[in-house]
Amino acid sequence: SQTIHQWPATLVQPVGSPLSLECTVEGTSNPNLYWYRQAAGRGLQLLFYSVGIGQISSEVPQNLSASRPQDRQFILSSKKLLLSDSGFYLCAWSLWDRKNTEAFFGQGTRLTVV
Amino acid sequence: GQQLNQSPQSMFIQEGEDVSMNCTSSSIFNTWLWYKQDPGEGPVLLIALYKAGELTSNGRLTAQFGITRKDSFLNISASIPSDVGIYFCAGRVVDYKLSFGAGTTVTVRA
Numbered sequence: 001s002q003t004i005h006q007w008p009a010t011l012v013q014p015v016g017s018p019l020s021l022e023c024t025v026e027g028t029s030n031p032n033l034y035w036y037r038q039a040a041g042r043g044l045q046l047l048f049y050s051v052g053i054g055q056i057s058s059e060v061p062q063n064l065s066a067s068r069p070q071d072r073q074f075i076l077s078s079k080k081l082l083l084s085d086s087g088f089y090l091c092a093w094s095l096w097d098r099k100n101t102e103a104f105f106g107q108g109t110r111l112t113v114v
Numbered sequence: 115g116q117q118l119n120q121s122p123q124s125m126f127i128q129e130g131e132d133v134s135m136n137c138t139s140s141s142i143f144n145t146w147l148w149y150k151q152d153p154g155e156g157p158v159l160l161i162a163l164y165k166a167g168e169l170t171s172n173g174r175l176t177a178q179f180g181i182t183r184k185d186s187f188l189n190i191s192a193s194i195p196s197d198v199g200i201y202f203c204a205g206r207v208v209d210y211k212l213s214f215g216a217g218t219t220v221t222v223r224a
Contacts, residue, residue, distance in 0.1 A: 006156075032210050034211075042216065042217075043120075043202065043214050043215060043216040043217050044157070044202065044214040046211060046212075049210055049211060051210055059211075090156050090157070092156075094210075101144075101145040101147070101162070101164075101206045101212070102147060102159050102162050103147075103159075103204075103212055104159065105149075105156030105157050105158070106156050107155060107156050108154070108155065108156045110154070
């Protein structure tokens, strides 16, 4: 069965520091991968998605970037964190064929920028 | 992305009650999904709907894909305390992205 791992679960970082969040998927090949951010009490905002290695689409211009160095690995990064980067970050995967559209989420990373 | 309007924004439930929430869109969707998120966790898929008019159940949960393809509802029957959480609807048009509603927060009435 497929599983998705996201780490770390919690992170407190000072303003101006770099960020690297990692997400890996097991049990499937060539998944579509997504990074979402959820502000406190809010919905899910799509940040990046990837349909293949090295292919990244950005939804919202901002202080963050994403990379997909391997088929089942998706990384969210920042060179210098801002206070406004605080939030709950979620990685998700889907196979996205004509029949299957479901996206499955990781456990999330709670990022607090101080 | 497409705008999804989810309502109500929040609700209080009493154990044993039936509750209902819905999502509407100005765009036609090919797929409607319903997720539940517990505090500090990632959303978990509850029900997936692929055909207009489709009515699907998962235990005490029932969801329907509206005939117009612009709306969907989720019903929870005989609610229990563990039903608390945030429920999200999500819809897909034709590309690789899902649009999510803002969520309905369900809380137990004291």
